[in-house]
Amino acid sequence: MADVEDVEIVVAHRERATVRVGEVFLKVDSDQARLDAETDAIVSAPIPTPKILWRKPSVLALAALPGIPLGRLGEPSTASPAAWAAAGAALRTLHDAPLPPRLGRTREQLAAELEFECAWLLTNDVLPTDIITRNRRIAEIALRPWNPVFTHGDLQVAHVFVDGDAITGVIDWSEAAQGDAMYDLATLTLGHPERLKDVVAGYGAEVDLDVIRAWWSLRSLRGVRWLLDHGFDPAAPGCEVDVLKAQARTG
Template sequence: MDEVEVVVAHSERATLRVGEVFVKVDGHPTHLATEARAMELAPVPTPTVLWHEPPALALAAVPGTALGVLGAPSEASPAAWAAAGRMIRRLHEAPLPPWPGRPLADVEADLEQECEWLLAHSPLPSEVVQRNREIARGALRPRRPAFIHGDLQITHVFIEDDEVTGIIDWSEGGPGDPMFDLAILTLGHEERLEELLAGYGRDVDRGAIRAWWSLRSLTAARWLLEHGFDPDAPGCEFDVLRARMREGA
């Protein structure tokens, strides 16, 4: 019998792997239902749903390897990054799912709250927090919503032979800012942005992408610290924030 591998586990969610099957357990009453529905509607490769019995969802593994990991250079080719861009464009041009996205007012409130926490607890110099806070506010602009993944980390996009074989973890899928997806995928891998955009194409707001790099890193920091992750590891969120200081943008 295959061993049970704990992929991730914290107070909100656990994901287990047994062979080629992933089982997610989520205490929130709607997260897994939203994830299953988002995968059904998304016009891109997604994991096959094997069964869904709340509070658990079983998914088949997708072939290929992740585009990369946060904190290490991506070994994927420029062609693979361009393929990811084309797939994301396909998602963003799809009809909106029939549930609401997250209001910008909530995003703004989170930004202010998390920045105040960072300033009070001093894991970063105050000037780094304040400068990135200013940059992050550039993401809080009116925008036409698109069907977005909502948590498009580099480990959630799988590639084989320079083609996308699957995009996983859709619990945040819904209407939102398409620049957010592009920013999350390139967080810590800013040097691959142009390769991604070579496939994604037109109508890109690079300023908004940079703003989302700052906003995501600021708002994720406390959660990461409280759940045993290290945003100060090389190439991770705190390095992203420091980079904005070095480039002055």
């Protein structure tokens, strides 16, 4: 039994789960359409992605990527400025690619979600009223017209793998869709505002820093209830609650 690989639960909640067995990741998702969209995005994205080993109903098997995550939310990133810039360059390549067929959320849908989540936060006394109010005002800046691009949709810093200064791959494409380029840039730098300059330098195109900051607030306001409902702690150091407090101080 010495050669038996341990099973590591990477993430698990009611919607989907990812486990690791040796050098293989198994993604289990009850939503077939979402798993189809993720598979299509991995195949069509013009940047490094995990190799698909096989696909069964509700399960996608992926090969592990070399390297380590660019960082972790709530922890200082030890990656070099060049690695962060490389992540920005990879995002630019993705955003310049042909649009995927899957549509993302509209401005109207996002506005409705923002209203609902802020009301829930206030009703349940999750955060002080002034923090919610200030962040909502900031978040509304993101709800302007945008030209849709191929977005990753959940480009958390832990989803980007690097080896030295080079990007070795990007994982977790379950939210890939047509969307706002600034949202990907904001998600990548959420909790790591000091790295925004490096990412923008690598991105190599005009960006609206106010919109990126607005997406920090919007993503965090929308995320608190979901995290609580799925057994995660949005108040962990450096996570959504800390982001909202920081945004309220500077907004």
